[in-house]
Amino acid sequence: MAATRSTGRRERLRAETTAEIKRTALDLMRSGGPDAITLRAIAREMGMTANAIYGYFATRDDLVTALIADVYTALADAVDAAWAASGASGASGPSSRVAPAGRITAWAHAFRGWALANPEGFRLIYGDPVPGYRAPEDGPAPDAARRVCVGIAALADAAWSSTEPACRDSDFGWDDFDPGLLDKVRPAFPELPPAGVALALRIWGHLHGLVALEIYGHLRAQTSAPDKLFRSELAQLVRSLGLAA
Amino acid sequence: MAATRSTGRRERLRAETTAEIKRTALDLMRSGGPDAITLRAIAREMGMTANAIYGYFATRDDLVTALIADVYTALADAVDAAWAASGASGASGPSSRVAPAGRITAWAHAFRGWALANPEGFRLIYGDPVPGYRAPEDGPAPDAARRVCVGIAALADAAWSSTEPACRDSDFGWDDFDPGLLDKVRPAFPELPPAGVALALRIWGHLHGLVALEIYGHLRAQTSAPDKLFRSELAQLVRSLGLAA
DNA sequence: TGTACATCAGTGAACGCGCGTTCACTGATGTAC
């Protein structure tokens, strides 16, 4: 008992320190940009020596990889939760019966909300890479990336049958998509045709673009009400798909 | 005569070296990201010593500022040229009679084309800043920024009277915009109401977002035909504004 | 319960590196008489 409890404590302390290192790294990035993530700066901030971090991460790149995985997972959790909640509140039946406009809106607001609350995380995932960082071969967060990807496809899938006809014909074929994308999307939504996947990409492009603009401060220079703009864009998107709000 | 010609040569050499420094800096950024812009790397590439550059730029930040100004101007030139050409080819009368859908399409393709041809320039202007770079107080390229801004407003202004009614009512008021933005837009288009400026922002958000996604490689992982996606998005945008293509 | 040993988080000094920037200089190019 005592032995296990003691071991547990060591492990707990270790986990806490690991978490603090990551938190400090993100804090530094928030105030100083991606190039502020240095082992020495993190250690300085935590009152340690730089090489103490080597007890937790073999290398600086390993730390960045862990950071990206964490952040990506948090994003996936946020948007998945919004999807689930929009399904629950809409109707009690299966998800395909829930009003797709509401799902898109909920997902979009969750995405934007997460990005605004974690701008450094957004930059870490979608912006310029950390200087000198080399991602491991299979990418740092394959599962979270898959979840976000499938989440967007789910929006398109839910909306597909209700969209107005003009949205449904596109010149996209299966071979216009990345095989990796199809590996993620097709098993989850076997009924969705190429034009449906193209629709997912359009929704994604729309939302990501708008949020990126805001996170990088290019909207702040132009409007003091970016949330109005976002709502307005979103309404137009839903409307252009022919979905009732 | 001989004297002036000689002086001219010195000046020409100087201008050429200045241009080569900038070109080399952009080349480095293209291959190594924003953090590859270092005086030593540029000098190395040019076969000079690093401090030779101090003969041309007082400081590294001055160089970056000049770089941004150049690049921004090139972008402004590209989209302004597309605007002018779309006006000339559309009809022979005043620009307000030219089909606005064509103008938006032309502008958008010019913007995307420039960005794809100069991805490092796009990142320099719209992406994460160069590590450690501090922009001068009034921004590095006020005039070019103004031109791009007015260009987008011109698209909205040209489209305004033809848009479908739903586009014309928005909850934006004059006080929702940045004063700097209004200073640029209002003198050029005194007739454009707040909802028209909001429309300009929507168009801008749409196009910028899509192009940023492509430049940063987030589209490449999903489709092998990003130009199809762009065309399709553009068609939907024009359609959602109620403009005939 | 007490003692001997193993584990392991963190230290402190050092390495080699690339950076921006300064300094005193050299040598070629252009200028004035």
Added chain:
DNA sequence: TGTACATCAGTGAACGCGCGTTCACTGATGTAC
């Protein structure tokens, strides 16, 4: 046209800095008998 001087692009050595990473170590915490 020839000579004395000014200009000025570029050199080479040096500065102080922060970085990632390595090394041999210390001292506290946990383990086994």
